[in-house]
Amino acid sequence: MLWKDSAATSRRFIISVALLFPAVLIGLHMAMFPYVGAFFLRFFQFFDKIVALSLLPIIFIAFGIDELSKIMLIVIGVTPTIILDTFNLSKGVPSEQVVKAFTLGAGDFAIAYRIVFKQILPRVLNSIRLNLKAVMLFLFAGEMIASTDGLAYRIALLRRHMGMDTIIPYVLWVALLLFLVDLGMNLLNRKLHPWFRET
């Protein structure tokens, strides 16, 4: 039962985290191309303030009660934060670097992807890592309300029977899984960006 629930929750978790990467590209483009930024910035600043859980009824009506709604809850809850964070990180790259790249013959896309994106990537990964708990929180909310499997579903189910002998190990298991993911991402970040640790 634990493995089956872990697999179901992990699948949703991985899909949700994968969906955060397009958010990174949106944030990057908003920062690098002024017209994209002008179009989206206010929208995402407002979108970020919407309490995702308050949208639960609308999400269930719009996307049904299967997998998509749970993933959409995470997307709505976490992507605006990642978009705005990437936007700010991209804007934080010193202008000297951008001017220098232009003088070396780079165009707008080369600067966006080969200078700015590469420099902010370790910080973006850190940002995603620090938001994993929020991802899990929204995933748990979705699973507790409308699901037939998953770690949160099992906790919600056993709550009715006061099944503490299962709930407490489940809670610790979730914490351990998140801790390992966090550790893994941190190690991967250091491996992929050896220059980052010491700057």
Place this chain on the structure above:
Amino acid sequence: MSGILIQNVSVDYPVEGRGLRRILNGIDLEIEAGEFISIVGQTGCGKSTLLRLILGEEMPTDGQVLVNGRARHQPDRTCGYVPQRYSLFPDKTVLANITFGLEVSEFGPFSLFNPSRPKRMREFRAEALRYLRRTGLNEADGRKYPHQLSGGMQQRVAIAQALILKPPVLLMDEAFSALDPGTRTGMQRLIKELWRESGTTIVFVTHNTREALCLGTRVIALAKDSASERGSSVALDISVPHIDFDSGEEEIHRLVHHVESATIPLPEPVYN
């Protein structure tokens, strides 16, 4: 026409709630190809603004700036650039920093799948190593990341990174200001040697009059515009005999005094 032509250039900056502040006023300057020009002046007099105009990063409010006979609206390969800070890309090794310009100019932003890339990259690396050695660094330094180098070494790499593209003009904005005196003198000698070898036009901005005199074949001082009394700067083309690093201290002191007395301290800005 080669070289740089600055014609009647003025620059105004908006200051929130206080109208416009004129930074530069009616600057006229002609820089011949192959010259080494030092621009000197006090902090806030518009030296870096003038450099940004030549670079194409900013547009003048009035007048025009032509580089190689062409007005530019964005920095490009015509002018190499060595700023005081953030010269190098921290995520790339020293060699990757130097080859970046060659690579991106030939292959564009997404080059990984180009079949000729591996061969060309080997050639670029060999060329980069040549420049690296010329600036006093070695192959082992080429494998390091910028944060593993000293400030002086970083600026050596930044110069190699700019010169490998053989730009007609090299712009240096307080490039040695953050270095200790010993390293600074070494860098000054190096840039002078590289200028003699390459024939590149160099515009060197500094607030250090002594450095300006030792490096430049001509010294341009930015000073208060006494005619307008608006706190803006005009360019004074100061005629000084050429001196070198080995010139006598007395002679250098006399010339430093000569240049600095021409650049009257800037008054408080006047807004209109």
